[in-house]
Amino acid sequence: MRIGVLTGGGDCPGLNAVLRAIVRSAINEHGDTVVGFLDAWDGVLEKRSIELTVQSLAGVLPRGGTILGTRRGSPYDFVNGPQQVREVLTEMSIDALVVIGGNGSLTVASRLHDELGINIIGVPKTIDNDVEGTDVCFGFHTAVQIATDAIDRLHTTAESHDRVMVVEVMGRDTGWIATYAGIAGGATAVLIPEHPFDIDDVANAVKRKHSRGRYASIVVVAEGAIPKAGTMPTPQYALDPFGRPRLGGISVEIARELFERTGFETRVVQIGHVQRGGTPNAFDRVLCTRLGVAAVTAAHDGVQNSMVAVRGEDIVCVPLNQVVGKTRYVDLSIYDNVATVFFG
Numbered sequence: 001m002r003i004g005v006l007t008g009g010g011d012c013p014g015l016n017a018v019l020r021a022i023v024r025s026a027i028n029e030h031g032d033t034v035v036g037f038l039d040a041w042d043g044v045l046e047k048r049s050i051e052l053t054v055q056s057l058a059g060v061l062p063r064g065g066t067i068l069g070t071r072r073g074s075p076y077d078f079v080n081g082p083q084q085v086r087e088v089l090t091e092m093s094i095d096a097l098v099v100i101g102g103n104g105s106l107t108v109a110s111r112l113h114d115e116l117g118i119n120i121i122g123v124p125k126t127i128d129n130d131v132e133g134t135d136v137c138f139g140f141h142t143a144v145q146i147a148t149d150a151i152d153r154l155h156t157t158a159e160s161h162d163r164v165m166v167v168e169v170m171g172r173d174t175g176w177i178a179t180y181a182g183i184a185g186g187a188t189a190v191l192i193p194e195h196p197f198d199i200d201d202v203a204n205a206v207k208r209k210h211s212r213g214r215y216a217s218i219v220v221v222a223e224g225a226i227p228k229a230g231t232m233p234t235p236q237y238a239l240d241p242f243g244r245p246r247l248g249g250i251s252v253e254i255a256r257e258l259f260e261r262t263g264f265e266t267r268v269v270q271i272g273h274v275q276r277g278g279t280p281n282a283f284d285r286v287l288c289t290r291l292g293v294a295a296v297t298a299a300h301d302g303v304q305n306s307m308v309a310v311r312g313e314d315i316v317c318v319p320l321n322q323v324v325g326k327t328r329y330v331d332l333s334i335y336d337n338v339a340t341v342f343f344g
């Protein structure tokens with residue numbers, strides 16, 4: 001077979017590990033050729049690609065980012081873009097295209113299959129962990145570890161000064177990183193998009209904690225967290241070139257409101273893209289390797305328009321039409337029954 005592969009959307013620790021697994025499995029196990037398209041769909045539309053070989057992927061397992069480059073955006077942004085994708089893939093004799101991406105890229109991939117018959121295998125990727133149909137996305141656990149390490153460090157400086165640290169993590173629509181890092185880091189409160197918060201409740205949790213003689217509180221907030229209507233100001237977000245709000249900054253507003261209500265000194269830490277950079281942890285390296293091998297197996301089994309996914313201990317194939325247009329929200333039993341037990 002000739003297998004095409006691209007990495008789309010925001011980058012994520014483990015992309016190179018998936019590429020390596022695809023290449024090793026495709027070439028060594030099946031005698032395939034693997035073509036890597038550069039800069040996501042741009043590389044397909046502009047016929048910019050490289051042949052991926054076992055040698056060219058040597059040493060990339062622990063490396064962050066993606067050797068193929070990635071972009072947001074879609075062929076559907078261009079007149080005849082989807083048709084051009086089909087023409088290029090046909091011209092290059094690509095039998096199956098592996099799309100490593102999050103909700104945006106997988107939605108594009110599924111449309112390309114449904115409307116133009118392109119043979120797609122998806123691999124779910126995002127540190128936000130919000131792709132439906134899989135128990136977990138690669139990159140998520142690495143991001144949680146990075147955020148937890150930061151919180152651990154913030155604890156000691158916050159304790160020294162009796163301060164409140166408001167720690168903002170990624171999570172546009174869902175609070176997976178905030179919930180997991182908040183539990184792992186012993187947060188006083190965790191604020192997530194799924195659960196609009198009342199700033200008075202957060203202030204009371206901070207006061208309760210300090211009234212017990214404990215110094216330092218860590219409030220973990222997902223960038224997409226939303227206050228209950230009318231309770232406090234929210235930032236005005238500029239739009240990115242794709243019309244999405246460029247999030248970041250809710251922590252600044254929260255810190256100001258907490259200071260006004262509690263009188264405790266507050267500081268803000270936005271972990272930002274540090275969560276997306278650098279080496280994947282061991283869990284993600286193993287997961288990426290399993291997903292990459294499974295994607296090649298799926299292509300050889302003739303699986304179409306599906307995503308390789310984690311279900312319990314297994315890697316399975318899930319039809320993309322069961323996945324796209326949906327968001328996998330934080331299991332509120334983890335938030336309500338576990339995280340909140342430790343608030344305040």
Ligand code: F6P
Nearest residue numbers: 010011126127128170171172247
């Ligand atoms: O990868 C998903 C995500 O991390 C979101 O949580 C965040 O809002 C977004 O990417 C920011 O990405 P960029 O700065 O690349 O537009």
